[in-house]
Amino acid sequence: MKNKKQEMKVGFDAKRAFQNNTGLGNYSRYLIDILTTYVPDFQYYLFAPKETEKYKADSQNFIITPKDKSLRFLWRSWGIKKDFEEKQIHIFHGLSNEIPFGLKNTNVSTVVTIHDLIFLRFPNWYKPLDRLIYNFKFKYAAKNADRIIAISEKTKSDLVEFYDISPEKISVIYQNCHPRFGLKSELKYDVVERYKLKKKYIICVGTIEPRKNQINLAKAFDALKTDDVDLVIVGRGKEYKTELENYIKDKQNIHILGNVDNDELVALYQNAQFAVYISIFEGFGIPVLEALRAGVPVLAATGSCLEEAGGDAALYVNPEDISAITEQLKLLLEDKTLHQTLKNNAPKHLEKFDDKKIAEQIHKLYSTL
Structure with missing residues (x-):
């Protein structure tokens, strides 16, 4: 044999x-x-x-x-x-x-x-x-x-x-996902200064296109009316990115980063309060795994397969419901017990990957x- x-x-x-x-x-x-x-x-x-x-x-x-x-x-x-x-x-x-x-x-x-x-x-x-x-x-x-x-x-x-x-x-x-996301980043705090971010921020990673739904996320985040938290959107795009840029042009606490290298991306994940991935539909959703490997909870979308990627280490929300997204963002920012529970659930869930x-x-x- x-x-x-x-x-x-x-x-x-x-x-x-x-x-x-x-x-x-x-x-x-x-x-x-x-x-x-x-x-x-x-x-x-x-x-x-x-x-x-x-x-x-x-x-x-x-x-x-x-x-x-x-x-x-x-x-x-x-x-x-x-x-x-x-x-x-x-x-x-x-x-x-x-x-x-x-x-x-x-x-x-x-x-x-x-x-x-x-x-x-x-x-x-x-x-x-x-x-x-x-x-x-x-x-x-x-x-x-x-x-x-x-x-x-x-x-x-x-x-x-x-x-x-x-x-x-x-x-x-x-x-x-790549094992780099589970390794401690040497740039963890440097990226905050490099990109002029607030100490507390939420991260969203993915190509900036209609399916990824970043404009709804920006609207939901804007409704929080918070001055001490940033939203960081990492990705490249074309027409839809222009729409997003037009929406956030007067908003000081929403940032688009388009040319982030792999080491910086790991650091950005690991330093975030949590990650958001409210894509309308996905085949799988690698950014969910990247965030969980990096040690941060995730807010993901219902309706496709993201519940498989996130398991009980993530919260879920209707990606079309902006007010519901706002409420879940607020919950993850304020409920420290829930935040820690999701982090604690990640290692067991990640065993299947x-x-x-x-x-x-x-x-x-x-x-x-």
Whole structure:
């Protein structure tokens, strides 16, 4: 049995690992890294259109790029099949909602991670062409992969509802955030001075866009009428960010920070009173885990999967109800007992997002193929 494990070759769609700094890239790097660490008997092949400096893969992993660089855009969906045959890949895992075409009658077993189907539930947030492309790729992957990993129970239920996928084909396997958020920051108090913040502040981290709902948060915070607490919104954005900037331009205690590095972000979390993540809909909600790892409670939104991410270490609120958001902000600022209870609940809740456990769950799924 040991020899079979040593010979098992797993390929990953590593495009996002090498080319994306945010959600899908973080997930791809995370999953590859934990499997390399906790399931070292397998051989891992990282298939990517190009290798970049965004990701330093473990030296024991093999990186495969297209031989014909002029056909990169077709290789990932079509030409990659020849490389699977050449490398004798046993399992291919599409880490970002899609798998190559034409693998059904090959010896390659397929797994796909589906992160969310938000474009189907809230189509008005997406351009028509983007919706068509997403739906074609996601549906093909969901229908044709041998197994599906959903990153939350909510995503699993959406796969059943929108694509009529059998629940037995779907495994819910969570992810974790980067371990840096649980390490004590050396910049913890420096960031307050650097960004000219009040000693007490609330933090909200995420791309500034309508789905993340930062304007409702700003309105709810403004209704507190407090002079000794700041609201710090960390993220980048476009049109919606401009709307947010226009709303807060005369408000001295709401700040937008757009170019925060990883070390500063950890410090900002750890020094905050608590974090807020009232996104209208999410596939999972990594900022919730980041805050809990950093040791601060969270106010999160109802309606999607954030209750899974936050468990009993967070409070929840209707993201459309501004007055209710204001009340919950006030409660977390004033009720010290509740604040401490949420902090105390975090360690037990976070056990379900342990890297080794997640790697073992994925290994077990691979072993069923």
